[in-house]
Amino acid sequence: MSQTGAGQGALARQQRVSAKQPEGTDSVLDRVHLSHYTMNNVALEREIIALFRGQLPILVDRIRQTCSQGEWKFATHTLKGSAAAIGACKLNDLAKEMEAAEAFCDEYIRRKLLLELDEAAREFELLVQRLYCR
DSSP, X not given: OXXXXXXXHHHHHHHHHHHXXXXXXXXXXXXHHHHHHTTTOHHHHHHHHXXXXXXXXXXXXXXXXXXXXXXXXXXXXXXXHHHHHHTOHHHHHHHHHHHHSOGGGOHHXXXXXXXXXXXXXXXXXXXXXXXXXX
């Protein structure tokens, strides 16, 4: 098969795969990941999203209220794992940054990251309301 033929075959396969993937995969929520994780079970997707939505404000508050570097690392690590599991990409990326940062000891960095976390949580909530709360 020629290079062009191989390229066209790969393109056709990609188009078939893309046609099966849920819309809305973006930097906030990877719905392809979530769909794969739930084996395309929409009811399970909704349940998992609902559980994460319920925990997200608690996790954000826990991060905000940390009193030590260890608590900061634990809370941001918890958010990182939960966000990664469901495909909440932006929250996962931010939690990775927060976990690695020495933000607990630097008030300016801490405030900046907490503002970014609030914004990412709002974006996630708005997207989820649009996609799942109809």
